[in-house]
Every structure is written in structure tokens, then in C-alpha cells.
Amino acid sequence: MxxxxxxxxxxxxxxxxxxxxxxxxxxxxxxxxxxxxxxxxxxxxxxxxxxxxxxxxxxxxxxxxxxxxxxxxxxxxxxxxxxxxxxxxxxxxxxxxxxxxxxxxxxxxxxxxxxxxxxxxxxxxxxxxxxxxxxxxxxxxxxxxxxxxxxxxxxxxxxxxxxxxxxxxxxxxxxxxxxxxxxxxxxxxxxxxHGWQILKGPFLVSEVDKQTVMSLDYQPAFSLYKDEIESISSLRFDESNFFEIAKNYPLGIQGINNQLIVRDPVLTKDGYLQCVGSIPVNSMVYLLKGSSDSxxxxxxxxxxxxxxxxxxxxxxxxxxxxxxxxxxxxxxxxxxxxxxxxxxxxxxxxxxxxxxxxxxxxxxxxxxxxxxxxxxxxxxxxx
Amino acid sequence: MNNALFIISLQHEIAMAIGNKLDLKDMLKVFLKVCFNRLNLTSGHIYMYCDDNGLPIKLATQQSAPHQHLLSIPKMKDGQASCADRELSSFVKELDEIQQPHSFQCHNSQYLFGFIIPQQGLLIFETHYPLEDTIQKALTPILQKLATSCYSSIVHDSLVQEIHSREVAEKQVIYHAQHDGLTGLINRQHLNNLLDHAITNAVFDSHSGSVIFIDLNKFKPINDVMGHTIGDQVLLSFAQRLQSLANENIDVARFGGDEFILVIKKLPDDHQRVIEQTIQKINKLLSVPIIFESNSYKLTCCIGYAIFPQQSSDVTNIIKFADIAMYEAKKANTLQGMQYHTDMSDKINKRLAYSDAMKQGLTNNEFKLYYQAQYNHNGDIIGAEALIRWAHPIFGMESPSIYIPIAEETDLILDIGQWVLEQACRDIYQLEQKHLPTTFRNIAINISAKQLIQHDFQSLILKTIKSHNIIPSHLTLELTESLLIENIDTSIELLRNLKAENIGCAIDDFGTGYSSLTYLQRIPANVLKIDRSFVTNIDQSNESIAIATMIISLGKMLNMEVLAEGVETSAELECLKTLGCYHYQGFYFSKPMPLPELMSLLDDKNSGKS
Incomplete structure (x- = not known):
């Protein structure tokens, strides 16, 4: 032992x-x-x-x-x-x-x-x-x-x-x-x-390179991510607050039995979303939300x-x-x-x-x- | 809607994972890993239909073949290979029999789902949950695509295998073209290429390199006496030892026979030190005897070397120079190695020119035979030794001690030997036409090593005697003691045969070869000639007396006559007589002379003038 x-x-x-x-x-x-x-x-x-x-x-x-x-x-x-x-x-x-x-x-x-x-x-x-x-x-x-x-x-x-x-x-x-x-x-x-729950989606991961999501639903990834969050909240992205907002809205990869694997977007560059951990191409992802309680x-x-x-x-x-x-x-x-x-x-x-x-x-x-x-x-x- | 989207995305992702690698196993591993992640598998397994050699095949319609395990993730289960799991094995067997998708719930509540990869093999997923029918059905078109990709990979693998086999064959061909068949060392042709490259680099980078030429001493007797199988083994052992010196900077090659070459591609500024060290290493390799079939062979070698590009930047020349230096080292009997100098070539060129002049001399009748009469203790002439003389048109009378060794290095000695034989027979014929003294027995001619080993030497002698119509007993052959010993078996056979034809044999320079009595006893010779070195001043040297006494006793014992060479004084003669030697040759009696003078001398003897 x-x-x-x-x-x-x-x-x-x-x-x-x-x-x-x-x-x-x-x-x-x-x-x-x-x-x-x-x-x-x-x-x-x-x-x-x-x-x-x-x-x-x-x-x-x-x-x-x-x-x-x-x-x-x-x-x-x-x-x-x-x-x-x-x-x-x-x-x-x-x-x-x-x-x-x-x-x-x-x-x-x-x-x-x-x-x-x-x-x-x-x-x-x-x-x-x-x-x-x-x-x-x-x-x-x-x-x-x-x-x-x-x-x-x-x-x-x-x-x-x-x-x-x-x-x-x-x-x-x-x-x-x-x-x-x-x-x-x-x-x-x-x-x-994890306690994170589905907020919106699913979105098709249409283009990805390991941990960098380039497009979702065939649209630039950050653009879609930003539009979706701004449409349901009063938060607005500017040049310096990406992580402040993104830490509240991770992505979740849908698994076979509806389980979600959370992926944390940590920065945006050239319209892409850079996550911690890979996201498979052609997979379905959701926008997640959390609360302290959950x-x-x-x-x-x-x-x-x-x-x-x-x-x-x-x-x-x-x-x-x-x-x-x-x-x-x-x-x-x-x-x-x-x-x-x-x-x-x-x-x-x-x-x-x-x-x-x-x-x-x-x-x-x-x-x-x-x-x-x-x-x-x-x-x-x-x- | 979302479920339909999910299934489409799943189908898409798994399908996209097919065919991402060319190698069959790699391709299937990528596919299985994606299935693993997307379907949340516990384990995944692939079995392929294989031919009798265990290689994956595509089954023809109605064809069947055994399946073999190809891949499992993870590899292990409970300390053994995953595929060894009993439940899995029986499931695979069942799946193969029914040839359609199949599922099974294991005793640990896990599920096994089996799929057929059409005409290629079986795919098994283990899950902790039941896989929905819709998902199972969604996999069907993917499996067809997977089968197509498997076939492509099998074709690819067989092409890769074919290319590999061809590469191996090509490499073998190249290897054989570049390496010596016996020793595996670089052969002469490849050495030339490597050396050419090394010289080009040396010129370009302004550095030096060296060709070290190695020749084994006394290797030929091993081949002659022990046979070529043993000789080859000795060469192989030496080559293997020599190969231990090879590295990025040193190439080792077999140049031919018992000759080897080391090429040092780049030498440091103090190149002499490195070359000397290398020569020491080569000698050290031979310090341990080569053992084969419980026989021990102790060899030495002679080494010559040349420096490129300073001494030459031409491949042929630099090898030739190292060879010349080796030859000089051999002549000097040194194991230390000798560097090539231009005077060596000058010497060789001079020798070649001298050789040409000798050839010319033979054609122009510049050679003559002189005869030095041999006497008994009564002062009667008992014979004569034929001695060759060359009246060079420019240098005058040349000494045989200069031109005979040069002729011996080439086949010219055979031409000279044959000329001597012919001329001696001609002269004997002339003598026979005269009334020879009763004491006169024969004319002796000297035989060289190269003549002796000629396969038709015996028939040449007999033919020449016959063609000149002389009495065979009037010719005798003189062979040196060392020559006889080095070619003992050939000599014995030859002399025995010639003796049967009444042609005698004298052993020349006796006492210098330290031959064993056993050998001597076997040689059918008539005469032992005491070397002149023991005759000169014999009356003043107890040591010479002791040796001469020993030779005289030996002659008696072996029933051979003993003749002393180089008798120059009456004191020497008297001493020899006292010791029991009754036959002589030397200036005291007469100098070598042309045939007419010998004939006059014989006439004088017959007429009792002297």
C-alpha cells in the first residue's frame, strides 16, 4: 500500500x-x-x-x-x-x-x-x-x-x-x-x-488545428463566439478583455452519451480561438455557461x-x-x-x-x- | 435534429480519419484512435484476413482465409495481450462465422460490438454502454471506405516491400561490385574511386592523405604447402584484423593476392607520426599468430607508403609509388615501412631500361658463356662451370652480380636461362667433337628459381639435349642450397627424373643455407660445392676448416663428391687436400674463359703440355 x-x-x-x-x-x-x-x-x-x-x-x-x-x-x-x-x-x-x-x-x-x-x-x-x-x-x-x-x-x-x-x-x-x-x-x-452547462449550440467544428479552432459552422470561430455571447449578455469584447469574458463561457465537446468535455478558450488571434486541449474537426461543440453554485x-x-x-x-x-x-x-x-x-x-x-x-x-x-x-x-x- | 447532426458529425469525423497514413497498421491505428475518442470506447481491436505467410490480403468473393490480430488499444489487459482475452477471442470467432454486425454483453457488464470490414477483416469495439442502433448503422458506409483504404494500404505495403527487396538486392549488387569476395574488404575498383575522391578533397581543402601499401611476407609458401583453403583463411583473418583499423578517415582495401591498401584520407600536419603509428598498429595486428585448424601461422609484412597530393594527385601513380616503396622495404628487409622517394622510381626506371638492354643484348648476341675449369687433386680437368658474361656495347663487361638479380625480378631470367642451356649444349657438342680427356665429366650450368618452378622445365632440358644431340651426362645442373630447400618437393622430383636420364646435379654455395640433413638426404645430387666464403683463407681459419670438414664428411656420408669453389692459393689447396677434398675450382687453377680457350686448355692437357 x-x-x-x-x-x-x-x-x-x-x-x-x-x-x-x-x-x-x-x-x-x-x-x-x-x-x-x-x-x-x-x-x-x-x-x-x-x-x-x-x-x-x-x-x-x-x-x-x-x-x-x-x-x-x-x-x-x-x-x-x-x-x-x-x-x-x-x-x-x-x-x-x-x-x-x-x-x-x-x-x-x-x-x-x-x-x-x-x-x-x-x-x-x-x-x-x-x-x-x-x-x-x-x-x-x-x-x-x-x-x-x-x-x-x-x-x-x-x-x-x-x-x-x-x-x-x-x-x-x-x-x-x-x-x-x-x-x-x-x-x-x-x-x-466540472459543473458547466449548455448555453447554446451545437456548432460544427468546421476547421481546426489541434487546439486552435479556426471556424465554427463554417464561420470564423471568434466572430461566432463573440456574436453568440454578446447576443445573450451585456458583455462586450474589446482588444484586452478576451480572457475576462471567455473564462465564463468555455466550449464543450459533445461526447457519445451527451457527456461534455470542457475546452477553455484562453486567447484569440487572427479570428481563431486558442483552447487548452484539442478539439476534433467535425465534432460538435456547445457554448457553455456556469455559475458558482453549479x-x-x-x-x-x-x-x-x-x-x-x-x-x-x-x-x-x-x-x-x-x-x-x-x-x-x-x-x-x-x-x-x-x-x-x-x-x-x-x-x-x-x-x-x-x-x-x-x-x-x-x-x-x-x-x-x-x-x-x-x-x-x-x-x-x-x- | 441535434442527434441527427451529432451522428452526421460523428460519421464525418470517423470517415475523415480513414486513409491518413499509407502503412496499413498506422492507417488503422489513426482510425481506431478517432473511434476511441468519439465513441468513448473502453478498448478497440482490429483483425485482418491473411494469407499463408501471415500477410494481410483482400478476400475474393466466396474466398475465406484465417484472420489474424493486427492491433489493439490498449495493448494489455490483466497482464496479458488484450487479444488474448477469452471473451474477446470467442466473440471474434463468432463474428467471423456470421459475417455480420454482432454484439455481446460481457460478464463484467461491458459490451462488445463487432463489425465486418468487407473482404478485409474484423473491427471490435468494447464499450461501457450499449451503442445505439443508429450509430451502428452510421458506421456501415464508413466500413466500406475503410475496406477500400485497407486494400490501398495492402497494395502500398506490398509495393513498399517490393521496393525494399529491390533496394536490398541493389545494395547487394553494389556491395559485391565494391567489395572483395573473399575478405569483404573494399576491392581495387572501389578503392580507386574512394582514393580519387580523397585526393580531390585533399587538393580542395589543402590537406594531405596517404596510401599505405601492405604485402604479406612469405605468404606464397602457405598457399603452396597448405593449399588455397588455408591460404584464404589466413588472408581472411588478416583482413578482419586490418578492418579493425577502418574508420571514417581510414579505408581498408584488398588490392589483390596478399596485397592490401590503407587509405588515410586526411592527415594532420605532423603526418609522419600518424603514419608511423598506423604502421606500428599493422605490425601489431600480425604479432599474434593466425590460428586455423590448430595450426599457427606467424606472418610479417612489408609496408610502403606515399603522400597525396604532394607526391602525386593521380590515383594510379600514388598506388604505384606506395607499391614501389613497399618493394624497397621488402628489399631492405624492414618491417618499419618506407616512404616513397622519387629516387626509388629513378632506380626502377633504370632497372627497366637495364632490363630492356638485356633483352636487346640477348637478341644481339652480346651474352657469352665463359667456362671455369674444375680440377681433381692430380691436376686433371674434370669439368667446367659455365658462367655467363655480358659484353655491354657501352658499359663494357657487366658483372653478373648486377644483371642476374635484375633479370630474376622479371621473366627475363627464363630467357637468359634458356639461352644458357642452349649455348651450353651447343658448346658441349663442340667439345664432344674433340677428344676429351678421360677425366672430363661435364659442363655445369646454374639454374634459377624461376626456371626450377617452370612446369615444363624438365622437358625443356631433355628437348634441348636431344636437339643438340649431346651426351646427357655431359650436362649437370647447379642449384643453390637455398633454392633447393625452398622448392624441395619440386626439386627432388625434377632431379630424380634428370638423374634417370644421366643428368647430374651439384649443390652450389653449400654451407650457407643451413639445410637440415633430412632434406639433404632426399636430394639426388652428385656434388656438394663448398662455398667460396669457407675456402678463402681456409688455411688460416679454424672455423672454415671445421665447416669444410663437416661438409666433406657429409659428402662422404651421402655419397656425394665435394668440390671447393674459389681456390686461389696453394695454401688453400693444400689445406683442402689435407681435409680430404679432392675437387677444386678457382683462380689458382684457371680463370673463366671463352670456349675456344677452354678447348685449347683441354687440348694442352691431352697433349700433356700442362
Missing amino acids: SSVLFTWHNNGHSISEFESGLKLALSSDASSLLILACQDNQFTAPQINPLLSACPLPICGGIYPQLIYKNQLMEQGCIIIGFEQEVDISLIRQASKLITDEQLVEAIEQTSLMNAQVSSNGSLLMFYDSLVNNTEDFLDCLFECLDYQTNIIGGGAGNLEFKQTPCLFTNDGLIDDAIQIVALKSKITTAAT LIAAAQDAAIKATTNLDASADKIDFSATMVFDCISRALYLGDKFNLELDSISKHTSEQTLFGVVCFGEITNSESGAIKLLNKSTVMGSW
Whole structure:
């Protein structure tokens, strides 16, 4: 079992505070460490690398805009989690250079992930540099290589400046452009929700290049998007407020059973909409809307699902931890009300350690088992 | 309306995913991935109809063929290949039998949906939900398109395979055209091309390169004695060792026979150091004996080299220069390698001119035979050794020690040898017309190595004797000890046959070849000639006395007469007599002389004048 044995968090942003937390972790009986840090700590590689490389235990984790500890949103500080058993950590460096499926599969097959033979009782955590440019291709190949229905949860690390900086913790120091996959020896109970609802549509995605939607219903994408939003609200787009408005109106790709995969438009250029995550050509998309209530309710649904033991015969819940990957755009959208989302989650996790990150892109299995990159969603897992 | 739109968009998207790659498996993988994402599959599998070789085929109408698993996403299930799943396997079998869309709910509540890819194979989707009929029906026209694309890919794959096979065949042809069949090294023709390229680059970039010419020493006896199979193995082993020196800057080639060439394309400024190091490496490769069939072969080589473009920028010339340098190294008996100098060519040119002059001399009757009489202890003439003399029209009387080695390097020695044989027989005939002293036995002629290994040498001698109508016993052959030993089997056979025809044999320069007694015993010779080096001042040298004594005893033991060469003083004569040697040749008795003078000398002896 990869039960959580040690937990430490601190809201201080100094290296010395982190160092003291690390010392405590090392003096515990933990076999591996998960380190999460806030971007506002402004840890640099020269400061932190000596501590990481001197650490005798396997290290994983990353730097995120904000962290979650119980119902608290941390703007600064660190969380250190110590696992009871040593976890297997696979690292794929220079991930953006892996372009073809063959290269991706080869990189995956060369990791210890394949040797670790993630069993049906095992699960994966995934930490990655959110500016790796081929995350979805990687996920497709990972799913192809892994055993049937291996559960996974994860989220993109990085900073709100969208500038690539070292953001993953390894025993070799902080690194960028990499993907880290941590094999736990426990089964994770996962859940993913978003709370966004259909406002208008569907629209046919008539022209697209991966994450850039060029036309919807054969019209320039931004033009249609703008007209639709301005027709149902008093909001008006100008040259500088795209994201301010767009964060309220994501797109949703219609799936086979009416489920929606949310795609977050983050900028417009040349009349196109640039999203986080790809949108297939010829697919149908909807314009979505949300509300604080719907988002918070959805987060609570995820919390209930992720903390309910699937084994109905078990008479008590015996999870040691629940980890949350909550989208940064939800925090931005909810603002002060984001604490309500955390409250709604934490009230279902009184028995176990609740921690998590506010991230760029969330990873989990769809209902079918395939591994998906989500936007504007709350992904949770308990083990 | 929205559902209809959704189905159309779904149909469109999946259809658009067909045929995006040329390779069959790649094309189907793209298709399956899109199906996966759009239909929210749990797993997807494709099976193709295959021929007996396991290659995908398009079935003709009414044709059947076994299906084989091609692709699954994900690859694994419960620690084994996805396609090994029992429920899936039996579903595939059933689908193949009924040949129409089929579905099945598994024990874990998952669903399997099977589709026929017309005339090509089977497509299976696993879902966690029941796939609507409308969607299943929407897939039908897509499957026809997929079948067409599969066929295109199969044709493409077979074309790719054909092109690949052709490329492999072409590469083989090119390889054989460029490489030596035995050793696999670059052959002479390809070496010329590579060298030409290296020289062009060297000229263009103002750097130097080198051709290193390697010739194995004493390889021929291995071929002759052990056979060509062993010889080839030795060459192959050496070639493999030499190949270890090859890199981007060094090409290794077999030039022919036991000759190899290394081309160093680019030398640094201190090129001498690099070349010397390379020569050391080559010698080191031979320091370990070549072992084949538990026999050990220890070889050495001679190495010559030339620098391009300084010494020449012509491929033929630079190889020739390195060859000349190797030849000089061989003559100098050095393993250190020699660099080509222009004087080497001058020397060769002079030799060639000299050779031409010799040829001309033979035609112009410039060669003469002189005879040095041989005596017994009573002062009777017992025979004479024929010695060739060349009266060069410009240089005067040339020494045989100069022109015989040059003639031996070419086949000219055969012409000279034949001339000597003919002339000696002519002279013997003349002598036979006189009244020869009873003590006179024969005229000896010297035989060279090249004559000895001529396959028809024996018949040439017999034919010449016959054509000149002389008594065969009046001719004897002188062969040096070392020549006999190097060609022992040929020599023994030849001498035995000639002995049967009453033609004798003398072993010349005896004592210098350190031959073993075993060999000597087998040689059917009549005379041992003590080399002049042991005769000169024998009366003052205990060492020479010891050797001469040994040769004399050996002669007695082997029943051979012993004749001392180069007797010049009475003291030497007396010493030899004391030791038991009773036959002599040397200036003390008489100098070499033309036939008429010999005939006069014989006349004088007959008439008792001297």
C-alpha cells in the first residue's frame, strides 16, 4: 500500500522553512516524498537543487500556482507528503521533443513504468510541465501501453505567467519540459466533474488545428463566439478583455452519451480561438455557461464519489488520503467563492488527509477507461 | 435534429480519419484512435484476413482465409495481450462465422460490438454502454471506405516491400561490385574511386592523405604447402584484423593476392607520426599468430607508403609509388615501412631500361658463356662451370652480380636461362667433337628459381639435349642450397627424373643455407660445392676448416663428391687436400674463359703440355 504516513505543510515561502519540513519528512518512516510548492515561493533551481539531490528518498511533485490543504487555499508555502512504501517514479525528460507516436511509445516503454507493471491494484499520479506541447498525444500513447483501465489522476504544473520554468521536483533537482508518473501500490477511487452547462449550440467544428479552432459552422470561430455571447449578455469584447469574458463561457465537446468535455478558450488571434486541449474537426461543440453554485455543487459531487469506497462490503472508509487537482480557471472564475468549493470538498474527507493543487489541465480516466486531458474541472482521487 | 447532426458529425469525423497514413497498421491505428475518442470506447481491436505467410490480403468473393490480430488499444489487459482475452477471442470467432454486425454483453457488464470490414477483416469495439442502433448503422458506409483504404494500404505495403527487396538486392549488387569476395574488404575498383575522391578533397581543402601499401611476407609458401583453403583463411583473418583499423578517415582495401591498401584520407600536419603509428598498429595486428585448424601461422609484412597530393594527385601513380616503396622495404628487409622517394622510381626506371638492354643484348648476341675449369687433386680437368658474361656495347663487361638479380625480378631470367642451356649444349657438342680427356665429366650450368618452378622445365632440358644431340651426362645442373630447400618437393622430383636420364646435379654455395640433413638426404645430387666464403683463407681459419670438414664428411656420408669453389692459393689447396677434398675450382687453377680457350686448355692437357 502507498498509504500517506507523513504530512507537513507550511504557509511560509522561505527555503529554510521548506528545508525544515524536509528534515522532518526524512526523520519520519516515509519511504518516498511528494513535494508540492506554490509558485509565489519563487523557489529557484540553484536554491533548491542541493536539497533535492541530497535527499535519500525518491522525490516527485511540482510547483503550482496555488495549493490546497484541507479546506485551505495556499498562496504560498509547501506541502510534503510521505508515502509508507517506496513509490516507483518514472520521468520522461524533454517531452516536447517526442513528436511521433513511435517516439512517445518508445519513451514510455523505456521508463520503469513498464517494469513496475502497474497491477489492477495499483494507480498512477501524473505531474507534468503544463507547457509540454503534446500532452494529449502522450496520454493516448500512455493509455495504449498501460494495462486495461489503470486509474490515473494528475495536473499540469507551472506558473500564471505561462513562461516555461523548472517546475517538477526530482532527485536531480527542479526540471522543466518533463512528465512524471508515480506508480502507487494502492487503488485510487477517482472522480471528475466540472459543473458547466449548455448555453447554446451545437456548432460544427468546421476547421481546426489541434487546439486552435479556426471556424465554427463554417464561420470564423471568434466572430461566432463573440456574436453568440454578446447576443445573450451585456458583455462586450474589446482588444484586452478576451480572457475576462471567455473564462465564463468555455466550449464543450459533445461526447457519445451527451457527456461534455470542457475546452477553455484562453486567447484569440487572427479570428481563431486558442483552447487548452484539442478539439476534433467535425465534432460538435456547445457554448457553455456556469455559475458558482453549479461549479461548487459539481465539486461536491466529485468529492462524494471520490471518497465513497467502491467496495460495498467494507463497513468503514479506510482511505489515507484524498488528492485534488482543481483547475486554475475555476479558482479564477469563483474568486472568493473558491473557498466554498474547498469547503464542499473537505467536509467529505474528515477521516483522511486532503491535499491538492490548483493546476493547468486536469488528467483522469473517462468513464470508459481512456485517459483524458480536462479543462475547468475538478479531479479527485482517494487511496 | 441535434442527434441527427451529432451522428452526421460523428460519421464525418470517423470517415475523415480513414486513409491518413499509407502503412496499413498506422492507417488503422489513426482510425481506431478517432473511434476511441468519439465513441468513448473502453478498448478497440482490429483483425485482418491473411494469407499463408501471415500477410494481410483482400478476400475474393466466396474466398475465406484465417484472420489474424493486427492491433489493439490498449495493448494489455490483466497482464496479458488484450487479444488474448477469452471473451474477446470467442466473440471474434463468432463474428467471423456470421459475417455480420454482432454484439455481446460481457460478464463484467461491458459490451462488445463487432463489425465486418468487407473482404478485409474484423473491427471490435468494447464499450461501457450499449451503442445505439443508429450509430451502428452510421458506421456501415464508413466500413466500406475503410475496406477500400485497407486494400490501398495492402497494395502500398506490398509495393513498399517490393521496393525494399529491390533496394536490398541493389545494395547487394553494389556491395559485391565494391567489395572483395573473399575478405569483404573494399576491392581495387572501389578503392580507386574512394582514393580519387580523397585526393580531390585533399587538393580542395589543402590537406594531405596517404596510401599505405601492405604485402604479406612469405605468404606464397602457405598457399603452396597448405593449399588455397588455408591460404584464404589466413588472408581472411588478416583482413578482419586490418578492418579493425577502418574508420571514417581510414579505408581498408584488398588490392589483390596478399596485397592490401590503407587509405588515410586526411592527415594532420605532423603526418609522419600518424603514419608511423598506423604502421606500428599493422605490425601489431600480425604479432599474434593466425590460428586455423590448430595450426599457427606467424606472418610479417612489408609496408610502403606515399603522400597525396604532394607526391602525386593521380590515383594510379600514388598506388604505384606506395607499391614501389613497399618493394624497397621488402628489399631492405624492414618491417618499419618506407616512404616513397622519387629516387626509388629513378632506380626502377633504370632497372627497366637495364632490363630492356638485356633483352636487346640477348637478341644481339652480346651474352657469352665463359667456362671455369674444375680440377681433381692430380691436376686433371674434370669439368667446367659455365658462367655467363655480358659484353655491354657501352658499359663494357657487366658483372653478373648486377644483371642476374635484375633479370630474376622479371621473366627475363627464363630467357637468359634458356639461352644458357642452349649455348651450353651447343658448346658441349663442340667439345664432344674433340677428344676429351678421360677425366672430363661435364659442363655445369646454374639454374634459377624461376626456371626450377617452370612446369615444363624438365622437358625443356631433355628437348634441348636431344636437339643438340649431346651426351646427357655431359650436362649437370647447379642449384643453390637455398633454392633447393625452398622448392624441395619440386626439386627432388625434377632431379630424380634428370638423374634417370644421366643428368647430374651439384649443390652450389653449400654451407650457407643451413639445410637440415633430412632434406639433404632426399636430394639426388652428385656434388656438394663448398662455398667460396669457407675456402678463402681456409688455411688460416679454424672455423672454415671445421665447416669444410663437416661438409666433406657429409659428402662422404651421402655419397656425394665435394668440390671447393674459389681456390686461389696453394695454401688453400693444400689445406683442402689435407681435409680430404679432392675437387677444386678457382683462380689458382684457371680463370673463366671463352670456349675456344677452354678447348685449347683441354687440348694442352691431352697433349700433356700442362
